Amino acid sequence: xxxxxxxxxxxxxxxxxxxxxxxxxxxxxxxxxxxxxxxxxxxxxxxxxxxxxxxxxxxxxxxxxxxxxxxxxxxxxxxxxxxxxxxxxxxxxxxxxxxxxxxxxxxxxxxxxxxxxxxxxxxxxxxxxxxxxxxxxxxxxxxxxxxxxxxxxxxxxxxxxxxxxxxxxxxxxxxxxxxxxxxxxxxxxxxxxxxxxxxxxxxxxxxxxxxxxxxxxxxxxxxxxxxxxxxxxxxxxxxxxxxxxxxxxxxxxxxxxxxxxxxxxxxxxxxxxxxxxxxxxxxxxxxxxxxxxxxxxxxxxxxxxxxxxxxxxxxxxxxxxxxxxxxxxxxxxxxxxxxxxxxxxxxxxxxxxxxxxxxxxxxxxxxxxxxxxxxxxxxxxxxxxxxxxxxxxxxxxxxxxxxxxxxxxxxxxxxxxxxxxxxxxxxxxxxxxxxxxxxxxxxxxxxxxxxxxxxxxxxxxxxxxxxxxxxxxxxxxxxxxxxxxxxxxxxxxxxxxxxxxxxxxxxxxxxxxxxxxxxxxxxxxxxxxxxxxxxxxxxxxxxxxxxxxxxxxxxxxxxxxxxxxxxxxxxxxxxxxxxxxxxxxxxxxxxxxxxxxxxxxxxxxxxxxxxxxxxxxxxxxxxxxxxxxxxxxxxxxxxxxxxxxxxxxxxxxxxxxxxxxxxxxxxxxxxxxxxxxxxxxxxxxxxxxxxxxxxxxxxxxxxxxxxxxxxxx
Amino acid sequence: xxxxxxxxxxxxxxxxxxxxxxxxxxxxxxxxxxxxxxxxxxxxxxxxxxxxxxxxxxxxxxxxxxxxxxxxxxxxxxxxxxxxxxxxxxxxxxxxxxxxxxxxxxxxxxxxxxxxxxxxxxxxxxxxxxxxxxxxxxxxxxxxxxxxxxxxxxxxxxxxxxxxxxxxxxxxxxxxxxxxxxxxxxxxxxxxxxxxxxxxxxxxxxxxxxxxxxxxxxxxxxxxxxxxxxxxxxxxxxxxxxxxxxxxxxxxxxxxxxxxxxxxxxxxx
Numbered sequence: 001x002x003x004x005x006x007x008x009x010x011x012x013x014x015x016x017x018x019x020x021x022x023x024x025x026x027x028x029x030x031x032x033x034x035x036x037x038x039x040x041x042x043x044x045x046x047x048x049x050x051x052x053x054x055x056x057x058x059x060x061x062x063x064x065x066x067x068x069x070x071x072x073x074x075x076x077x078x079x080x081x082x083x084x085x086x087x088x089x090x091x092x093x094x095x096x097x098x099x100x101x102x103x104x105x106x107x108x109x110x111x112x113x114x115x116x117x118x119x120x121x122x123x124x125x126x127x128x129x130x131x132x133x134x135x136x137x138x139x140x141x142x143x144x145x146x147x148x149x150x151x152x153x154x155x156x157x158x159x160x161x162x163x164x165x166x167x168x169x170x171x172x173x174x175x176x177x178x179x180x181x182x183x184x185x186x187x188x189x190x191x192x193x194x195x196x197x198x199x200x201x202x203x204x205x206x207x208x209x210x211x212x213x214x215x216x217x218x219x220x221x222x223x224x225x226x227x228x229x230x231x232x233x234x235x236x237x238x239x240x241x242x243x244x245x246x247x248x249x250x251x252x253x254x255x256x257x258x259x260x261x262x263x264x265x266x267x268x269x270x271x272x273x274x275x276x277x278x279x280x281x282x283x284x285x286x287x288x289x290x291x292x293x294x295x296x297x298x299x300x301x302x303x304x305x306x307x308x309x310x311x312x313x314x315x316x317x318x319x320x321x322x323x324x325x326x327x328x329x330x331x332x333x334x335x336x337x338x339x340x341x342x343x344x345x346x347x348x349x350x351x352x353x354x355x356x357x358x359x360x361x362x363x364x365x366x367x368x369x370x371x372x373x374x375x376x377x378x379x380x381x382x383x384x385x386x387x388x389x390x391x392x393x394x395x396x397x398x399x400x401x402x403x404x405x406x407x408x409x410x411x412x413x414x415x416x417x418x419x420x421x422x423x424x425x426x427x428x429x430x431x432x433x434x435x436x437x438x439x440x441x442x443x444x445x446x447x448x449x450x451x452x453x454x455x456x457x458x459x460x461x462x463x464x465x466x467x468x469x470x471x472x473x474x475x476x477x478x479x480x481x482x483x484x485x486x487x488x489x490x491x492x493x494x495x496x497x498x499x500x501x502x503x504x505x506x507x508x509x510x511x512x513x514x515x516x517x518x519x520x521x522x523x524x525x526x527x528x529x530x531x532x533x534x535x536x537x538x539x540x541x542x543x544x545x546x547x548x549x550x551x552x553x554x555x556x557x558x559x560x561x562x563x564x565x566x567x568x569x570x571x572x573x574x575x576x577x578x579x580x581x582x583x584x585x586x587x588x589x590x591x592x593x594x595x596x597x598x599x600x601x602x603x604x605x606x607x608x609x610x611x612x613x614x615x616x617x618x619x620x621x622x623x624x625x626x627x628x629x630x631x632x633x634x635x636x637x638x639x640x641x642x643x644x645x646x647x648x649x650x651x652x653x654x655x656x657x658x659x660x661x662x663x664x665x666x667x668x669x670x671x672x673x674x675x676x677x678x679x680x681x682x683x684x685x686x687x688x689x690x691x692x693x694x695x696x697x698x699x700x701x702x703x704x705x706x707x708x709x710x711x712x713x
Numbered sequence: 714x715x716x717x718x719x720x721x722x723x724x725x726x727x728x729x730x731x732x733x734x735x736x737x738x739x740x741x742x743x744x745x746x747x748x749x750x751x752x753x754x755x756x757x758x759x760x761x762x763x764x765x766x767x768x769x770x771x772x773x774x775x776x777x778x779x780x781x782x783x784x785x786x787x788x789x790x791x792x793x794x795x796x797x798x799x800x801x802x803x804x805x806x807x808x809x810x811x812x813x814x815x816x817x818x819x820x821x822x823x824x825x826x827x828x829x830x831x832x833x834x835x836x837x838x839x840x841x842x843x844x845x846x847x848x849x850x851x852x853x854x855x856x857x858x859x860x861x862x863x864x865x866x867x868x869x870x871x872x873x874x875x876x877x878x879x880x881x882x883x884x885x886x887x888x889x890x891x892x893x894x895x896x897x898x899x900x901x902x903x904x905x906x907x908x909x910x911x912x913x914x915x916x917x918x919x920x921x922x923x924x925x926x927x928x929x930x931x932x933x934x935x936x937x938x939x940x941x942x943x944x945x946x947x948x949x950x951x952x953x954x955x956x957x958x959x960x961x962x963x964x965x966x967x968x969x970x971x972x973x974x975x976x977x978x979x980x981x982x
């Protein structure tokens with residue numbers, strides 16, 4: 001029997017009373033209406049935020065966002081299983097959505113308006129096959145997510161808050177758990193009822209060859225139909241099952257759409273939006289305070305930009321930042337996730353209506369529900385682990401620093417930090433040493449070091465506070481100077497013209513002091529003649545590289561690791577004694593995550609013959625030493641594991657480890673201390689990479705008996 | 714504005730590394746001085762600002778005053794950033810060389826012009842450490858005073874203030890004092906706030922008046938060396954005694970010690 005191609009399609013409202021069809025459309029429009037209304041409420045909320053300036057065009061940003069979403073690159077990182085499951089759900093859902101839209105396109109638009117039809121024949125057959133596959137993908141993805149939440153229970157999905165105690169009113173976030181499960185179950189129900197509905201339709205219409213003979217084009221439906229028929233279901237019974245289930249399936253699907261803007265489902269849009277407005281230098285280059293702004297930083301929820309308010313809604317509580325945060329890992333009252341969720345809850349309650357409440361009800365500082373406490377804000381090391389791993393481009397660090405700016409303005413900070421800021425204001429360095437002593441470490445060198453303010457040099461070495469004043473780091477500076485000298489590098493210093501570069505001051509939130517330091521340094525550098533800058537300090541490296549341009553100081557700067565690598569590769573320095581040592585390397589936050597300088601130090605280790613065993617948390621996932629964001633000036637609580645100790649313990653499990661290699665002055669201080677306090681002294685040593693290069697290149701020539709002082713009078 | 718507190722502050726000098734004495738031998742070469750607001754004055758100002766903040770808006774006015782050349786503006790702006798309402802700087806080249814009594818004479822004249830309810834001063838300054846300026850102001854004004862105050866209870870417009878003073882040997886003394894009065898404030902009475910660099914910049918918008926001697930009714934002879942009861946003769950770094958660690962075994966140490974004693978006595982080793 002010949003079957004007309006036009007009959008190869010799916011019945012839609014067959015046997016429906018016209019009133020029933022009308023009721024269905026009414027419900028459909030109501031669902032869409034609710035979706036639109038909910039969307040408007042969200043948009044109205046974002047509109048309370050301040051302006052946000054972004055670079056590039058919307059088109060390029062949209063393309064970059066689409067690439068991230070389609071590739072699932074950010075979602076699969078550090079959790080491949082969840083990434084794969086999300087991929088199944090995403091593509092399954094997307095295909096089913098597109099499929100359903102195709103029906104609407106023909107049935108409600110093209111056919112009534114132009115009489116055009118395409119949803120039949122081969123198109124229809126492929127359509128039903130693809131949608132069945134999509135349904136299976138969706139179901140499998142959801143099942144894995146349920147197993148993950150119900151049985152695997154990764155710690156990062158635990159919503160317990162480190163910044164609250166169980167007696168606090170907002171300690172419990174179990175409402176989120178109800179929503180998580182409702183989300184999974186409703187989608188799964190839509191998928192499963194879809195298949196059963198398909199099967200019921202097949203059994204009901206088994207008499208029609210155009211339906212029954214082609215049933216295996218919808219394999220899941222056909223399989224379910226086989227089960228029904230084996231169980232003895234008649235066509236009639238299947239028909240009544242179909243009419244009941246049809247409404248059930250339709251209503252949850254429409255309900256789901258209606259609730260998108262009010263539930264976590266909205267991450268489909270908010271996460272995409274957040275990714276689209278991602279700032280690749282969010283933590284590396286903090287925002288300036290506009291001249292016109294009287295009160296610095298964020299005090300009210302309306303001080304956040306619309307993009308940051310969108311960030312809050314993009315969070316899916318995946319817990320990756322919670323897992324990566326070194327403060328959280330060592331018991332500090334901070335989880336980047338909870339900062340975002342608190343602010344989100346705050347925004348949702350304070351900005352829900354068309355009119356703003358009183359200023360007092362918009363204050364995001366404090367301990368009430370939705371507010372963020374100063375203890376939480378001061379726990380942050382601005383190590384960027386949260387920003388780096390967030391799959392939806394939530395940018396926590398600028399929000400935290402902006403909130404700290406307000407705390408600094410109000411003087412709400414640790415007394416020792418206050419003292420340090422005053423010291424830096426007075427002397428330009430955090431050690432409270434005289435400016436004149438900045439270059440004193442060069443006196444012990446057997447050769448003079450040029451003053452770049454007085455004579456031109458190729459390379460200006462911006463030394464930084466720790467490398468200038470800390471006695472242990474001074475020896476590293478002397479070693480590095482020796483290497484530069486031997487390699488024939490024409491270099492010089494700014495001596496007492498140099499001030500603290502300001503990276504950590506800015507991350508503390510003392511923007512005025514940062515501006516003073518940055519402009520003072522830029523003024524001095526403008527007067528010096530040099531081609532490039534080098535520094536041994538990754539913090540200095542970051543701020544000069546990424547932030548000084550905003551203050552009129554655009555320079556070419558490299559961290560010493562790239563310079564030393566060049567010198568070793570070009571033969572300016574030759575390895576005479578390969579070290580043959582088993583080492584591990586700690587990526588400094590400001591060199592690694594901040595500036596992607598992962599390779600140079602590893603290349604050097606290879607060149608000098610070291611056997612590098614990376615720790616599990618390395619490169620982008622490197623664990624902070626705990627000193628960043630000004631935390632080096634704030635005492636850590638006593639009796640609690642410090643981040644540096646946690647890190648040394650991680651290294652200590654490497655069998656036969658000889659050297660823990662660092663490439664940052666603060667790291668040297670933090671880890672030599674942690675080596676002792678964790679009882680690992682004698683098992684392995686902490687060394688600056690510079691010191692290993694010195695050893696491999698061979699000892700410096702013996703210093704002449706009377707060192708020539710090179711310090712300016 | 715019913716109550717006014719006048720806080721006398723000083724921009725003190727701290728020594729930089731490897732400083733040098735001025736050619737006339739009477740002071741440190743100014744190039745080697747790092748200047749900052751006197752620490753005690755920071756506490757005195759904080760105490761005044763706390764009283765202001767606890768009162769209704771506009772009920773208390775805090776005025777800071779300093780005697781010093783241009784560079785003292787920096788210390789005054791810091792005070793303005795921390796909450797003082799306005800600042801006064803008094804200077805005339807004739808003031809140079811004043812001792813603490815002559816400085817007090819200037820501050821007394823400013824007090825008579827401002828008629829405050831309370832005058833606060835730091836218990837001492839970290840550079841000269843006479844601890845007398847505040848008390849001298851009280852003497853010149855003929856007002857009651859309390860020195861080294863480490864706790865204060867005062868309500869704006871009150872006739873009396875309750876103070877607790879720190880005495881030697883860990884003793885404390887509490888007393889009531891009639892206002893107007895002069896109090897010199899001890900460290901630790903409160904926690905001075907941090908003045909952010911931005912707030913110091915913004916404080917440039919607050920009034921800072923510069924007065925000369927004529928403005929406060931003093932003549933050049935009442936200040937400077939001629940108006941002072943004491944004069945600096947010389948400032949110098951005392952010669953350091955020699956210290957040496959004697960190392961080695963007990964017998965070696967004893968032998969070395971004996972040799973040193975003999976050397977001092979002029980005996981041959």
